[in-house]
Amino acid sequence: MYAISKFINISQNVVCENGKTIFHNQEDNFAAFMKNVYKSLNISYPKFYKMDDLCKLAFIASELLLQNETENDIALLFSNNEASLDTDLKHQQSIQNPEDYYPSPAVFVYTLPNITIGEVSIRHQLKSESAFFVAEKYQTDYLHKYAEYLLKTNKAQKVLCGWIHFLNGDYKADFYLVEKMGILEHSKEHINDITK
Amino acid sequence: MAVFIHDTNIISPLGFSTDDNFQKILLGTSAIEKVFINDKIGSVYAGKINDELFSNHFQSINADFKGSRIEKLLIAALSPIVEKNPLKKDSVFILSTTKGNIAALANDDLSGAFIDKLVQNINSYFGFETDPIVVSNACTSGVVAISLAKRFIEMEQFTNAYVVAVDELTPFVVSGFQSFQAMSSEPCKPYDADRTGVNLGEAAVAVYVSNENRTESIQILGDANINDANHISGPSRTGEGLFLSIERAINEAQITSDQIDCISAHGTATLFNDEMEAVAFNRLSLQNVPTNSLKGYFGHTLGASGLLETVITIESLKNNVLIPSFGYQQQGTTQQINIITKKEQKSLKTALKTASGFGGSNSAMILVKNSENVRN
Incomplete structure (x- = not known):
């Protein structure tokens, strides 16, 4: 039996921890929202400002779950529907017009959805198992089973699962940490509640 | 539980079957040549599937299918595998791709660029009854996809998986790798003292993975x-x-x-x-x-x-x-x-x-x- 030790939901200017609001943003703008949450965390991590919006969202959600964490063998299973399309659109715009051609490595590097895993792994020094999945909606059945497989086979000591949606200003993050002990049973019902 | 790879297929510039590709490699043939990308980028050394040859090949698989080029590549890769290993109720389609149909963005077709849409189309084309799994983990995706097939079979979620991997050579990726200054201006030389970077290529590859121990697996x-x-x-x-x-x-x-x-x-x-x-x-x-x-x-x-x-x-x-x-x-x-x-x-x-x-x-x-x- 495994448990969910903590979960974070971010959407519509609100950050919730274990279902309770912990941060409410006054400005209706994603960039300002993320910056305000970042400042409230009292950390100094200048790389945050270089990240694209998908990575910022993954970074903040993971930070809220892992800020007091000492375990390093935490697998990351991230997923979403649009992969990195928000940044893909920016790169496409930079090459669309031959008269105005300005592809940039600082943008192009974020045209892969698993860069979110890279950013979180670097921040928390997680030399661990990971995979980025693309699906229509959160694949509860598969990810429930896969998280438990990684724990049972000792391929990871904990598993951080996260749905990260960011496209054209629209956003949502649903993250939860799976380990031996916690506040909720690691069941499909609880996962469906957290990711609905 | 033991997990095995059985039939395989490759669609690449070197040929349209695993055997074609392997024979070309034994002869020391490389697919790398000067490939014209577009007016702005010009030509780069790359591996590109010849559209006319592929179109002829695809006619023999499904002459009526009207879809994107990348869908045709996936269908061409997977069709012979499905023919030899008919789908079961618990068969799963596992796709590895970094960019899917990213070419659609150049035509202002945002919805066509969703990888999920691509995978759903292929899933229903072949008649899989389970939800597909898509892994997009940069350049490790193809190995991670087989790793996931093995693990999901070990967990007894499925008894068999059709693992397919695809990426196309597009101005999108060529321009990006150029901006990184990671591209070689000559045929690439892995591990060589004079190596100067990457040549990009494209391919669609399919394998059948299952818990059956057959000869030659x-x-x-x-x-x-x-x-x-x-x-x-x-x-x-x-x-x-x-x-x-x-x-x-x-x-x-x-x-x-x-x-x-x-x-x-x-x-x-x-x-x-x-x-x-x-x-x-x-x-x-x-x-x-x-x-x-x-x-x-x-x-x-x-x-x-x-x-x-x-x-x-x-x-x-x-x-x-x-x-x-x-x-x-x-x-x-x-x-x-x-x-x-x-x-x-x-x-x-x-x-x-x-x-x-x-x-x-x-x-x-x-x-x-x-x-x-x-x-x-």
Whole structure:
């Protein structure tokens, strides 16, 4: 039996921890929202400002779950529907017009959805198992089973699962940490509640 | 539970079947040539599937299908596999891709660029009854996809999986790699002293994976996918993630590094990647194991590369032949590794496949031939 030790939901200017609001943003703008949450965390991590919006969202959600964490063998299973399309659109715009051609490595590097895993792994020094999945909606059945497989086979000591949606200003993050002990049973019902 | 790879298929510029591709490689043929991308980019050295030849080939599979080029590539790769291994109720489609139908963005077609839409279309084309799994983990995706097939079969979620990997050569990726100054202005030379970077390529590859032990099947004995936690666009100088991935794969396989007969490495021909791999292989005492990169034959096919190179490595095992690392002349890494320079018949049983990519991702997998040694 495994448990969910903590979960974070971010959407519509609100950050919730274990279902309770912990941060409410006054400005209706994603960039300002993320910056305000970042400042409230009292950390100094200048790389945050270089990240694209998908990575910022993954970074903040993971930070809220892992800020007091000492375990390093935490697998990351991230997923979403649009992969990195928000940044893909920016790169496409930079090459669309031959008269105005300005592809940039600082943008192009974020045209892969698993860069979110890279950013979180670097921040928390997680030399661990990971995979980025693309699906229509959160694949509860598969990810429930896969998280438990990684724990049972000792391929990871904990598993951080996260749905990260960011496209054209629209956003949502649903993250939860799976380990031996916690506040909720690691069941499909609880996962469906957290990711609905 | 033991998990095996059975039938395979490759659609690449070198041919439209695994056998076509393998025969071309045995003859020392490379797909890399000057390819015109567009007016702005001009021509670059790359591997590109000839549209006319492919279109003729596709006619023989389905003359009526009207879909995108990438859908046709996927259908062409998977059709012969499904024909030989009819779908079961619990069959699953696992797709590896970094960019899917990213070409749609150039035509202002945002909805056409969703990977999920692509995978749903292919899932229903073949009639899979389960939800597909899509992995997009940069250049390790192809190896991670087989790793996931093995693991989901071990967890008894499925008894069999159709793993398919695809990426196209598009102005989108070429312009990006150019902005990184990662592209070679000549045919690429993995591990060579004069290597100057990547050639890009494209391919669609399919394999059938199941828990059945058939004759001529290849067992997946161990696998791991460990992040460097070091840099988002450059490899760790110590090769830490690759080192840990290989170490864990070897441990799971319950073999020792001296039992590995050959390595199909990542070898993109960038200075840093190849150097990092040499460091990791030395840390594991794998420096004397015959090693190749297949990028000199196909270019870097991104999300397809891990699966493409696994299939060629399987052929290498089955045919007991070491494949030369195309483009290599003289040692170009500070630590020595044993790069294969000529084709050689040799009794082969166990291979290591590795891949590394952006986001700090690394993957390693141990493949073994010979069903007598199946371990459950």
